[in-house]
Amino acid sequence: MSRFKHLISIDDLTKEDIDYLLSKADSFLPIAEEKRKLKILEGKILANLFFEPSTRTRMSFETAMRRLGGDVINMTSQEASIVKGETLADTIRVVSKYVDVIVIRHSLEGAARFAAENSDVPIINAGDGAGQHPTQTLLDLYTLKRESKLDGVKIALVGDLKYSRTVHSLVKALMLYKAKIYLVCPDSLMLPEELLEEVRAERVEIEDAISEVDALYVTRIQKERFPDEEEYKKVAGSYTITSSLLENAKEDLIIMHPLPRVDEIAVEVDNSKHAIYFKQAFYGVPVRMAILSEVIEWKRD
Amino acid sequence: MSRFKHLISIDDLTKEDIDYLLSKADSFLPIAEEKRKLKILEGKILANLFFEPSTRTRMSFETAMRRLGGDVINMTSQEASIVKGETLADTIRVVSKYVDVIVIRHSLEGAARFAAENSDVPIINAGDGAGQHPTQTLLDLYTLKRESKLDGVKIALVGDLKYSRTVHSLVKALMLYKAKIYLVCPDSLMLPEELLEEVRAERVEIEDAISEVDALYVTRIQKERFPDEEEYKKVAGSYTITSSLLENAKEDLIIMHPLPRVDEIAVEVDNSKHAIYFKQAFYGVPVRMAILSEVIEWKRD
């Protein structure tokens, strides 16, 4: 029996749920690494309803489903724009009668939960606007578990801590693991007040973080957030991770990034032992295999 | 041996052909309902050539093909716009050498028949402009068979009877089953003269239809059909199906709609026992399974 039907928000999961999913991901890791195919979801169909495009997330869900032996149906972008003419509820009601599980990405916060209310089959939230993106958080946690540690991890969040959906979800989940959080950001991109209150966090300079922490979690600083381009350049530049900045890094520091990156991490860093952001993207496959097999299991019972 | 190679128009089918396909759909219904996968089309490939997008039709064809064990290749919308540079005949000649069956949707009436003339493999018409959409008609008939009755059914067609391709095809097929047809529409959206002459039909008010018929077939009234928006609103509003309108409905009345709906049927009606339009969309899966297995069978002989 499965622990849950839908995966809408990381907040819906207990620490036990998360631990369970991460150890399930462990069991799928060799399949994803050796690029083999199982038959456990043979005959099952996943529908990707991406109202907003996302290469990495969609392709890793599609890879995960196929490695489990299942089929995938994608809504095309042209179809997505047409579907907007009808209510999301109607679309979900119909598609949920065709397939076994739906992965949805939508520009509106709350869209995934609304979809779940209208669906016969499990809904997995692959990002709903400013809302949640729980499978990203789970793969972030899995990366920490595999490449560093989760319990009591010292992690610095770098860049845009104000608007980054990824950061907000991760911070909440890290609380479950008694992580120590370091905040590295300009004043204008500070973590929202309500999160700051919940969190065991300390604000530091990037240099101090690098010599102290187990993990750097770097995010993109978006130009649109700054009224003045000069101001943007000054800020963005001061958080760029370079080889020289890493000279004082802890031996086993890992550098994470949800990707895509622009220039927050210099290309020269890619070949350092610290760089694990591409591996992090890869971990999306075993984590999504765990999630898909879990929610579809629910349906069967 | 199969009864036909292509499925272009409902007019190409005899009553025996239709009955045969509907009973074949019956045999696939448990597979579609239990969302299982057969192997009878294993190794076969369906190409979806949708020159106009259509979520419901394409996704239910894709679902049907996969539940039969086959593979699906979709032309992307960007490819479709490029393909327009070459003749449809050339596109079909090439694609028919790759795959086992082609489903085509095109904006031009006659495109599907023209495709069939240039194809080595079966062509299924998924809508050609103002022309035909035979698989929609078959799933409409199947819905009547499963949820009400086909022979001598009393059915009211509601809304736009002038421009609706779906209504025109359905009316012709219903004649084979000695249906009694009630027409509920504004003067300006009346069934075309040539169909009226063929049909055993009677014009009634919506209230009278509801207390009399076995099935309501509701269609969308499109704003573009009215020069004056005020006129549109008046007309559209007077054909909206609401709970209060349904108070005098026959016990076993079913309400059908080809979807997408806008506001022809109030959301409050969705939970009534009469509402079967989402189930109707689902019936597209077993019906299209029947059609696909039938035409591909032909190819083998």
Added chain:
Amino acid sequence: MSRFKHLISIDDLTKEDIDYLLSKADSFLPIAEEKRKLKILEGKILANLFFEPSTRTRMSFETAMRRLGGDVINMTSQEASIVKGETLADTIRVVSKYVDVIVIRHSLEGAARFAAENSDVPIINAGDGAGQHPTQTLLDLYTLKRESKLDGVKIALVGDLKYSRTVHSLVKALMLYKAKIYLVCPDSLMLPEELLEEVRAERVEIEDAISEVDALYVTRIQKERFPDEEEYKKVAGSYTITSSLLENAKEDLIIMHPLPRVDEIAVEVDNSKHAIYFKQAFYGVPVRMAILSEVIEWKRD
């Protein structure tokens, strides 16, 4: 063990490599013709990264992969436009961790080789701008081998010999087979100087070519190449292949075209015994089956 990991340019292949691939294509031909499915790439996933759309090439790669038992993941056009925000290197690094082989089409010359440098898995070039399109060249050679002959073939290249990427690659490969090449083109669309120097070629009129050669390779003359539309019409018209032009053709002349055609070959020619351009497009399937099975083999070792 495979002979190569990536397929970027026809120039990277020796004559032995090409012969080996063409005979491998022979072994897959019955599968492609009878539209059957093997299991030799079961569990393997191909990612189509088409930054520029291409129906024929993409669909025949997808068909080839499925006939070998593998799965296919397509990047959508909307995703492609978004991906442009990150470097191609990053996209390839991530996707190569998901899948087993990547087919790439890109508008920039050199993109495929650059992708190969950043990929864990084999990269197949499906066209990089003005650069290479090696799988097209291989299917052209395969068509000659099957429908005419390769060694010492007399072949006329007709139309735009200056800008056609397809022609340039083919000419180089034909040199390996001691082909005799006839050039049929207006002065303004002559083969580039550097190719002319390498090649055993002779310039002739279309009428003389037809009575002399084993194969005509016709290409499209693009209107955009001419400043004056009148000039274009005059030129284009004088190279159109018609039935009357073919009256003096050698008994076993074959007419090839990479497609899509506009009006370089009159439709009346399609039914002549000389016309094999649709069969040529079909040969893309066994040739791409050979390539896919070859490069993925490499990965396994």
